[in-house]
Amino acid sequence: MIRWSAYPLLFVLAMGLFESVLLGYSYFIILSALLFFTVATDIIGFHLRSVPAMKSVIVRRTVARSEQPGAFEITLEFSRTGMGLLPLRYYEGLSDGLTADGAWSGSAVFRGRGNLVRRYKVSSHYFGRHGVGPTTLAISDAFGLCYFSLRTGQVEYVSIPPRLSETGGIRGEPLRRTAPLIGANTSPRAGQGYQFLTIRPYTVYDDSRRIAWNRFGQVSGEDVYVKEMEDERTTDTIFLIDFGGSTDIGQLDRIYCSQISSALRAASAICRQGDRVGYFLYSSSRCFFVPPAASFLSAKELQLILKQTEPDGYFSLPSALRELKRRYPRAALLIAISPLLHREAAISSASEGLSLVRHRSLKVIVPDASSYFEREPGEASHALMTYLLEGQSWKPGSAVKLLSGMGIETIISSSRTLLADISMVWYEWRDSIAGF
Numbered sequence: 382m383i384r385w386s387a388y389p390l391l392f393v394l395a396m397g398l399f400e401s402v403l404l405g406y407s408y409f410i411i412l413s414a415l416l417f418f419t420v421a422t423d424i425i426g427f428h429l430r431s432v433p434a435m436k437s438v439i440v441r442r443t444v445a446r447s448e449q450p451g452a453f454e455i456t457l458e459f460s461r462t463g464m465g466l467l468p469l470r471y472y473e474g475l476s477d478g479l480t481a482d483g484a485w486s487g488s489a490v491f492r493g494r495g496n497l498v499r500r501y502k503v504s505s506h507y508f509g510r511h512g513v514g515p516t517t518l519a520i521s522d523a524f525g526l527c528y529f530s531l532r533t534g535q536v537e538y539v540s541i542p543p544r545l546s547e548t549g550g551i552r553g554e555p556l557r558r559t560a561p562l563i564g565a566n567t568s569p570r571a572g573q574g575y576q577f578l579t580i581r582p583y584t585v586y587d588d589s590r591r592i593a594w595n596r597f598g599q600v601s602g603e604d605v606y607v608k609e610m611e612d613e614r615t616t617d618t619i620f621l622i623d624f625g626g627s628t629d630i631g632q633l634d635r636i637y638c639s640q641i642s643s644a645l646r647a648a649s650a651i652c653r654q655g656d657r658v659g660y661f662l663y664s665s666s667r668c669f670f671v672p673p674a675a676s677f678l679s680a681k682e683l684q685l686i687l688k689q690t691e692p693d694g695y696f697s698l699p700s701a702l703r704e705l706k707r708r709y710p711r712a713a714l715l716i717a718i719s720p721l722l723h724r725e726a727a728i729s730s731a732s733e734g735l736s737l738v739r740h741r742s743l744k745v746i747v748p749d750a751s752s753y754f755e756r757e758p759g760e761a762s763h764a765l766m767t768y769l770l771e772g773q774s775w776k777p778g779s780a781v782k783l784l785s786g787m788g789i790e791t792i793i794s795s796s797r798t799l800l801a802d803i804s805m806v807w808y809e810w811r812d813s814i815a816g817f
Contacts, residue, residue, distance in 0.1 A: 383424060383527050394420060420526065427522040432529050434467050438491075440516045440534045452504035453539045455513060459489055459497040467491040469520045471499075474536075476511040476691075478635065479503045507635045508543045509691045512536045540688035543645060579609045616714060617657050617673040618807065620644040621705060623719030623726070625664035625696035631753030634796060637692050640718045640748065643800040645680055651807060652676035659709070662686070663701040666694035670708050696726050702743070714810055716803060717745045727780035744806045745784055745791040752795040 398413040443456040461467065472486035483501025491497070505511055514537055519530040580593055583605035596606040622644060628637035641662075648658040652675055659673035660683050669686045671679045696719055705715070721727055784791040794802040 391417075391420065420524065423522050423524055424527055427527045427529075430465070431467065431520055431522070434461075434463050434465065435469055435518055435520050435529065436531065437461060437463050438467075438469070438518060438533075440471075440518070442514060442516070442534055442537060444513065444537055444539060447502060447504075449502075449504065451506075451508075451541045452502055453513075454500065454502050455485070457484075457499045457501075457516065459491075459499070460495075461491045462494050464493050467520075469518055471516055471518050473501075473516055474512070474514055474532075475503065476513070477629075478507045479505050479511050479513070479539075503539065505541050507638045508541045508641075509638075509687050510538045510540055510689055511691070512538055542684045542688055543642065580606045581609050583607045616811075617659065617711065618648075618651055618714045618716065619659040619661055619673060619705070619709065620648075621661045621663065621698075621701055621715050621717040623664070623696040623717075623721075624662040624667045624669075624692050624694075625723075626693050627695065627722040628720065629692040630750070631796075632755055633753050636720055636748060636750060636753055639753070639796055639799055641683075641687070643803055644716075644718065645676075645683070646800055647803040647807065648676040648680065650804065654811075659713070661701070661705050661708075663704065664692065664694035664696050665700075667692065668704060670705070672709065673713065695723050696721075697723075698727055698745070712742065714807070715743045716806060717743060718748065718799075718803075719745070720748050720750045721780040722750060727783055742810070743789055744810065745781075745789060746799070746802055746806065747781055747791065747793045748799055749793055749795045752797070 394413065394417040398410070398417050401409040401413045439460045441458045441460070443458070445454045445456070446452075447454045455473070457471075457473070459471075468488065468490045470486075470488050473481070475481055475485070481501055481503050484499040485501040485503075487499065489497050489499070503511075503513060515532040515534045517530055517532050519528065521528045580596060583592060584607075587607045591607045593606045593608050598604060622637070622640050624637060628640065629635055631639075641660075644660065651658050657673035658676050658679055660669075660671040660679060662669040667690060669690070671682045671686070673679065674682075698717060698719065698721075701717070702715075719726060778793070781791045781793055790806070792802060792806070
């Protein structure tokens with residue numbers, strides 16, 4: 382294609398040639414003709430020779446896992462069968478969040494048929510599926526009047542699992558589960574625990590080992606009492622996580638990465654209390670459910686899911702609750718984690734509000750999206766954060782007030798306090814259960 386700057390130049394040269402012919406200046410006619418036909422020949426030759434030559438270039442991409450965790454080595458092989466000089470530039474299309482090191486962009490010069498190889502490495506601090514490609518090839522003429530580019534090759538995906546810091550406390554859990562548990566639970570399995578609750582009259586169905594002999598015969602001389610202990614109940618906790626496209630933002634960390642990482646870390650502590658943990662990643666186009674199990678089992682299944690997908694769509698809390706109830710009708714503590722960046726994320730009708738109220742075991746944590754950006758005035762990220770958050774007609778704070786007004790415990794968190802807030806919500810709910 383011809384750049385816009387080339388059209389005025391062609392017009393000026395054509396007018397100069399026409400004027401020189403009218404005036405009859407022979408040297409001016411020769412100079413104008415040379416300039417005009419030089420530029421015209423360059424443009425015509427570019428479209429007839431260079432563009433077809435670049436279209437014949439074949440790009441092959443090879444992706445190999447690097448020894449460095451979370452990194453991949455990419456090899457680009459350019460091959461050409463034609464003759465003649467062909468200088469071109471290339472650059473790889475990379476997903477936002479990928480960091481490239483090496484020759485992911487640059488120039489390649491063919492002096493005939495042959496092959497050229499370029500290598501680079503990609504890595505990311507954000508787990509999930511990231512796209513690499515397609516490769517964009519570009520060429521321009523000697524005067525910079527014409528430019529042509531095309532995309533070639535397929536998009537290939539690299540899968541980056543959660544960092545070891547999220548799973549490090551989970552790997553040793555199978556060994557810990559064989560030892561007596563500590564904390565809110567003091568029994569390695571469900572049943573009566575060791576915390577004293579009350580005294581009640583003895584029945585024939587009671588174990589004689591629980592008779593309170595110090596209370597024997599206090600009323601009628603023959604009355605027998607037994608000790609009633611607190612029950613050690615095994616409960617289920619499900620993390621309902623917003624996996625919509627609005628969570629794939631953040632400069633310091635991606636919101637969805639922070640949500641899942643905090644849930645994984647909290648799951649290790651929860652399962653040490655004898656409970657089970659599940660995960661439900663939901664959006665309008667993503668729906669993944671990991672049933673409650675020991676954290677090292679559910680985390681392993683969650684890792685397989687995260688390696689093959691990325692956030693997309695929008696999140697709706699009522700829709701997520703309905704879908705989760707269909708998949709898992711049993712009672713469980715639901716900890717919903719969402720920045721609630723859309724009006725429909727919390728509630729859009731009275732019937733949906735009624736369905737939310739029915740879930741008394743629902744706890745909602747709202748990460749503050751602004752805490753995932755730098756707050757230095759003048760930086761582009763600060764301007765982007767201000768545009769995204771202040772330009773919304775629906776504020777997350779309004780959703781928090783609405784849910785809290787319906788009796789649903791809702792708190793606002795940040796990128797630094799999200800893990801602590803999850804732990805606080807779980808322990809408060811655990812202590813509120815009868816018998817604890």
